[in-house]
Amino acid sequence: MATTTNTPNLTDAPSYTDRGRGGALVLVHGFPLDRRMWDEQIDVLSKSCRVIAPDLRGFGCSNRAGAFTIESLAEDVHELVEQLGVKPIVLAGLSMGGYVTLAYAKKYPADLRGLVLIDTKAAADTPEAREGREKMIQLVRARGAAAVAEQMMPKMLSEGTRRSRPGVVNALRTLMNECPPATIEHALAAMRDRPDRTGELASIRAATLVIVGDSDVITPPDVAEAMRSQIPHATLQVIRGAGHMSPMEQPEPVNQAIERFVAECGVRNAE
Numbered sequence: 001m002a003t004t005t006n007t008p009n010l011t012d013a014p015s016y017t018d019r020g021r022g023g024a025l026v027l028v029h030g031f032p033l034d035r036r037m038w039d040e041q042i043d044v045l046s047k048s049c050r051v052i053a054p055d056l057r058g059f060g061c062s063n064r065a066g067a068f069t070i071e072s073l074a075e076d077v078h079e080l081v082e083q084l085g086v087k088p089i090v091l092a093g094l095s096m097g098g099y100v101t102l103a104y105a106k107k108y109p110a111d112l113r114g115l116v117l118i119d120t121k122a123a124a125d126t127p128e129a130r131e132g133r134e135k136m137i138q139l140v141r142a143r144g145a146a147a148v149a150e151q152m153m154p155k156m157l158s159e160g161t162r163r164s165r166p167g168v169v170n171a172l173r174t175l176m177n178e179c180p181p182a183t184i185e186h187a188l189a190a191m192r193d194r195p196d197r198t199g200e201l202a203s204i205r206a207a208t209l210v211i212v213g214d215s216d217v218i219t220p221p222d223v224a225e226a227m228r229s230q231i232p233h234a235t236l237q238v239i240r241g242a243g244h245m246s247p248m249e250q251p252e253p254v255n256q257a258i259e260r261f262v263a264e265c266g267v268r269n270a271e
């Protein structure tokens with residue numbers, strides 16, 4: 001796992017992996033992670049299309065500092081897509097990356113050949129969840145990224161992954177431990193303040209694939225099914241033996257589902 005090198009970007013330019021040829025699939029990582037979470041997807045899917053995986057502002061190798069919102073992260077992704085000239089795209093996001101994906105879909109629907117919403121949801125934070133964000137902001141200020149990782153780990157992976165896939169557990173912990181504390185704080189504020197997008201689902205025109213781990217306790221299968229039922233052209237793929245991090249926990253079925261979907265969207269290797 002984690003074969004992407006994390007060489008720090010010393011400029012303000014976006015940091016991203018760009019591999020493969022043909023129509024573009026853009027992968028947006030979750031919190032508090034970076035593009036290395038997609039290593040298994042990049043390796044496999046770049047054989048059939050062009051895969052672009054950015055580090056969101058302040059994450060991974062991105063040297064872009066300062067506060068952000070979910071909408072401004074979507075603007076950053078849009079700027080990269082424009083800069084690379086890869087429209088139309090299939091846009092995929094996991095959890096926080098899914099919030100960014102939905103914000104992008106609202107603002108730039110014409111850019112999209114398809115959407116992949118992975119272990120994510122459209123609803124805003126509940127009052128309890130907002131309180132939880134505040135507590136986590138205090139935690140990261142007082143005790144750093146490792147304390148946040150410690151608190152989140154039990155909910156991120158299925159019991160089976162935690163018990164029998166130490167490589168995945170360690171790779172995930174490394175990503176979380178390495179997230180800069182200031183970025184964790186900005187992301188928590190951005191997620192706390194994000195709008196409810198449930199009412200926008202019915203107006204999504206792009207073909208959509210919803211993916212969820214059968215043991216995801218952060219954004220469970222019933223939440224995924226509700227999204228599927230509200231988006232006009234959506235299908236749902238439930239991944240057995242996965243929690244919230246289905247692309248890292250069960251890369252094979254996740255890759256197969258995405259590969260099939262991008263082919264249906266007309267995205268494939270140019271050769």
Ligand code: MLT
Nearest residue numbers: 030031094095096097191
């Ligand atoms: C994520 O995986 O990106 C986060 O768990 C999302 C969230 O906390 O809402």
